Amino acid sequence: MHLRFCALKRPCRLKVPPKLFLVPRPKCINNTNRALATAPSGPHFPANVTNKPKYSNDLLQVLNRRKQEDVVSRDLFLDVLGSTATKREAKSYLSRFQPSHDRKRSQKSHDIKGHNVGVNLGSLYLPVRAVDESPVFAQGPSKSHLVDETPGRLHLALVKIRDPQNADDTTLRRVGLTLVQLLHLGMASTVVVDCEDGNGTSKAIQRRLSLEQADRIVSAIEKHGNRGARRLDNIITASAQNEELQPSVKIRRWTGTSNRELLLAPLRRGVIPVVASVAFVPETYSLMTVDANEVVLALARELTGLNPGLKATEYPRETGKVASVQKQVSIDRIILLDPLGGIPSADQSRGSHVFINLEQEYGNIKREIMQNAPMDTQHYELRRFSRLRIPQFEAQTHLGNLELLQQTLALLPPSSSALLTTLQDAANSNRRPQELSQSPGVGTRRQRNPLIYNLLTDKPVFSSSLPSERTSSASSRLEPVAATTFVKRGMPVTIIPNPLDRPWTPPLSSNPPIQLSDPRIDLPRLIHLIEDSFGRKLDINHYFSRIKDRLAGIIIVGEYEGGALLTWETPDGSPTMVPYLDKFAVLKRSQGAGGVADIIFKAMVRDCFPQGVCWRSRRDNPVNKWYFERAKGTWKIPETNWTMFWTTGGVEGGQKRRGVFGDYEAVCKGVVPSWADNKKVVD
Numbered sequence: 001m002h003l004r005f006c007a008l009k010r011p012c013r014l015k016v017p018p019k020l021f022l023v024p025r026p027k028c029i030n031n032t033n034r035a036l037a038t039a040p041s042g043p044h045f046p047a048n049v050t051n052k053p054k055y056s057n058d059l060l061q062v063l064n065r066r067k068q069e070d071v072v073s074r075d076l077f078l079d080v081l082g083s084t085a086t087k088r089e090a091k092s093y094l095s096r097f098q099p100s101h102d103r104k105r106s107q108k109s110h111d112i113k114g115h116n117v118g119v120n121l122g123s124l125y126l127p128v129r130a131v132d133e134s135p136v137f138a139q140g141p142s143k144s145h146l147v148d149e150t151p152g153r154l155h156l157a158l159v160k161i162r163d164p165q166n167a168d169d170t171t172l173r174r175v176g177l178t179l180v181q182l183l184h185l186g187m188a189s190t191v192v193v194d195c196e197d198g199n200g201t202s203k204a205i206q207r208r209l210s211l212e213q214a215d216r217i218v219s220a221i222e223k224h225g226n227r228g229a230r231r232l233d234n235i236i237t238a239s240a241q242n243e244e245l246q247p248s249v250k251i252r253r254w255t256g257t258s259n260r261e262l263l264l265a266p267l268r269r270g271v272i273p274v275v276a277s278v279a280f281v282p283e284t285y286s287l288m289t290v291d292a293n294e295v296v297l298a299l300a301r302e303l304t305g306l307n308p309g310l311k312a313t314e315y316p317r318e319t320g321k322v323a324s325v326q327k328q329v330s331i332d333r334i335i336l337l338d339p340l341g342g343i344p345s346a347d348q349s350r351g352s353h354v355f356i357n358l359e360q361e362y363g364n365i366k367r368e369i370m371q372n373a374p375m376d377t378q379h380y381e382l383r384r385f386s387r388l389r390i391p392q393f394e395a396q397t398h399l400g401n402l403e404l405l406q407q408t409l410a411l412l413p414p415s416s417s418a419l420l421t422t423l424q425d426a427a428n429s430n431r432r433p434q435e436l437s438q439s440p441g442v443g444t445r446r447q448r449n450p451l452i453y454n455l456l457t458d459k460p461v462f463s464s465s466l467p468s469e470r471t472s473s474a475s476s477r478l479e480p481v482a483a484t485t486f487v488k489r490g491m492p493v494t495i496i497p498n499p500l501d502r503p504w505t506p507p508l509s510s511n512p513p514i515q516l517s518d519p520r521i522d523l524p525r526l527i528h529l530i531e532d533s534f535g536r537k538l539d540i541n542h543y544f545s546r547i548k549d550r551l552a553g554i555i556i557v558g559e560y561e562g563g564a565l566l567t568w569e570t571p572d573g574s575p576t577m578v579p580y581l582d583k584f585a586v587l588k589r590s591q592g593a594g595g596v597a598d599i600i601f602k603a604m605v606r607d608c609f610p611q612g613v614c615w616r617s618r619r620d621n622p623v624n625k626w627y628f629e630r631a632k633g634t635w636k637i638p639e640t641n642w643t644m645f646w647t648t649g650g651v652e653g654g655q656k657r658r659g660v661f662g663d664y665e666a667v668c669k670g671v672v673p674s675w676a677d678n679k680k681v682v683d
Contacts (some may be wrong), residue, residue, distance in 0.1 A: 154267055155187045156303065157333035158408070160296050162194040162397075164213045166339070167423050169220070174427035175337065176220035176229075178451055179272055185455055187332060188267050190299060191217060191229075191274045194292030198393035203289045210276040210289065218274050229272040235262055236298060238279035238290050255279060255294040257302040264329070275299070293404045296334070300408045303329045334408050334418035334487075335426075335451065336401055340394055342420045342485030343402055344369070352420075352483055355464035357490030357599055362406055369398050409489045417458060418487040421450050425483055450484045460486035465598040465605075465630055467647075491558030493599060496520050499607050504552050506568050506577040513551050513568070516544060525560040533562075533585035536675050543674035552579060555603050562586040562596040564604055566613065571666035578667045581615035601630060605647050612648025616668040619643050635661075637669055644668045 159179070164172060179189045195201075195209045214231045222228035239254045257263070258280070266273050277292040342352030346368055356365065369390065390398070405418045428449045450461050461484055497504070497514060507513040516523060531538055550567040557563060565583040570576065581604070590596045604613065612632075617624055619641050628634060631645040633652050644664060651660050 153327060154329045156329055156331050157187050157189045157335050158296055158299055158331060159189050159335045160192045160194055160292055162338045163197050164193060164217060165195055165209060171423050171427045172217060172220040173223055175423055177224050178426050178449060179221060180224045181452060182455060183270065187455055189272050191272065192292050192295050193276050207278050207287060207289045210278055214274045214276040221272055227270040229274050230266050232262060232273045232275050234258060234280045235275060236279040236295055238281055238288060240281055240283045255290050255298045257298050260302055293400055296404060297407060300331060300411050303331055304411050306411055331412050332416055334405060336420045337423050337426050338401065338420060339422060340397055341422045341483030343398055344390060353485045354460045355595060356485060356487045358406055358487060359490045360493040366402060369395055405487050414489055419454050421484040426451055463598055465601040491561060493603055494556040495603060495607060496554045504608050513549055521554060529560050529563055529587060530583055530585045532587050536677050539674045539676040546674060553608060555600055557596050557599050561590045562600050564600050569667040571663045572670060574663060576663050578663050579609045579613045580667055581613055612646060614646040614664040616642045616644050637665060640669060642668055
């Protein structure tokens with residue numbers, strides 16, 4: 001209810017019926033004539049008040065904001081349509097992320113047709129052939145396990161922007177647009193500013209620069225309507241300089257946060273907080289520059305309730321403070337926008353790792369970067385190792401990013417993930433590639449924004465198990481695939497025998513094959529994995545008898561979430577032993593999501609059989625689309641129902657009935673199935 005003046009020239013406090021003096025303000029302000037009123041005169045009103053319409057300024061602001069939000073929604077609409085989200089991915093996204101416009105309303109139904117994500121997404125989640133037929137590893141239809149989310153939980157991404165001072169205004173403005181789009185799709189952001197550029201800038205200059213760039217990022221975000229952004233000061237605290245107890249004992253400076261509510265309040269209102277890498281030191285009542293990675297870690301600890309500096313009497317006061325905090329906030333993404341892009345890869349021509357399974361690859365990648373970085377800090381000479389050439393500052397930055405992701409994801413649930421990409425790629429919104437090659441390969445679709453795509457699918461821009469030759473041409477056309485790395489805590493990978501200790505070679509008297517009775521193999525869980533993946537009962541006796549003394553090795557991912565059994569097979573009348581993929585299995589609940597199949601396939605072709613392997617699949621198997629993208633060659637075996645695949649190079653050359661190709665074909669035709677369901681499958 002708003003005051004409007006009728007007969008009196010100033011507010012009256014007499015206790016009389018309010019209807020004589022109070023008139024409700026009209027709800028509709030589209031017609032400005034209804035809002036016109038002459039400003040009252042008198043001692044309580046300054047003389048400089050004009051007769052300008054009371055709500056005209058508000059109306060203009062509303063119209064301008066709506067115009068800006070329409071632009072944001074239009075660009076987001078095109079970005080989302082450019083993604084390849086399948087129905088499975090769409091349901092997973094909609095079950096987890098509640099749109100910003102509907103955050104306060106409880107979700108009544110998980111029906112995909114009943115969701116509103118706050119923007120017009122058109123026919124994204126309707127049956128579209130190009131979307132529905134995106135290849136995933138799935139043996140058949142499976143039920144979608146929707147996440148039972150806590151109503152009102154705030155989904156958050158911690159975003160670190162490095163070296164924004166060298167980014168132009170257009171790039172920052174489009175990065176701001178992307179952050180606003182993420183907010184429209186249900187994920188808020190907290191931005192940390194990192195002005196470290198490797199030039200040895202003094203701490204005082206870095207502190208001033210960090211504050212200036214924080215204001216610049218706030219301004220870039222506020223150009224796109226919504227509720228804008230806000231720079232948060234004094235939210236980061238730090239202890240004094242490193243304390244030295246003895247020459248050999250030092251206490252590292254500690255970085256933490258001062259007030260959780262100061263951070264959560266703007267997030268709940270849809271405002272994007274921007275935090276400079278500047279901390280308040282209580283001991284000296286001064287400001288100091290701190291490492292931006294430490295700031296990200298401090299925010300992650302605070303928002304997960306694991307802040308070691310939080311006293312028992314502070315908020316939240318209840319005993320289960322960690323559970324209480326995690327019911328309010330869920331950190332779903334760690335996003336690092338770095339001019340260097342993703343983590344460099346030595347064994348892929350695409351430039352960066354596409355996907356990193358930290359449980360399996362963290363140690364190896366860290367050693368690889370350290371071995372490639374020159375140790376001399378005085379100059380930037382390059383050291384050659386494999387195909388990596390990394391200057392020192394770049395190597396230190398990559399190591400810092402990798403360690404930051406490992407430490408933060410260790411604090412978060414397994415469903416959380418991280419993304420490393422460049423500012424240019426994060427600024428990509430509805431941008432067409434300048435030139436598309438006509439050569440065959442992956443990545444011929446419209447250029448995608450990796451942040452939007454990853455939010456919708458929880459996947460990298462393309463599969464990490466694709467052969468490098470299938471993506472190298474795409475990398476030259478679509479920059480995000482060359483500079484973006486997707487990271488998850490992931491799952492451990494067990495390979496028996498370990499190819500680093502014992503390469504997989506044909507069995508000899510001095511090198512006997514492993515057996516399924518090996519104590520390292522959990523046989524009941526392995527059998528359950530195979531039967532659940534294929535949806536058929538295994539004839540255990542027949543199968544064990546067939547692969548006895550032929551087993552090359554086993555790959556197990558996680559707690560038997562997926563796996564592969566590989567054997568040595570002999571073609572009829574030939575002493576040659578052919579490496580053969582006998583079983584490739586993923587639990588139904590993990591098919592098409594989580595990257596389990598990609599992890600297995602990468603381990604097989606990279607670690608176990610880098611020279612190549614063959615396998616077969618029924619012609620009507622829905623997984624064949626997934627196989628086609630990863631195999632170097634395929635062949636529909638005549639007069640059978642089998643399609644043969646291989647990853648070996650040069651198999652298709654020469655006469656088909658001779659050499660490697662003939663051996664592969666003979667093996668794929670001769671292997672006898674071992675199923676107990678007595679189904680008659682025409683081969």
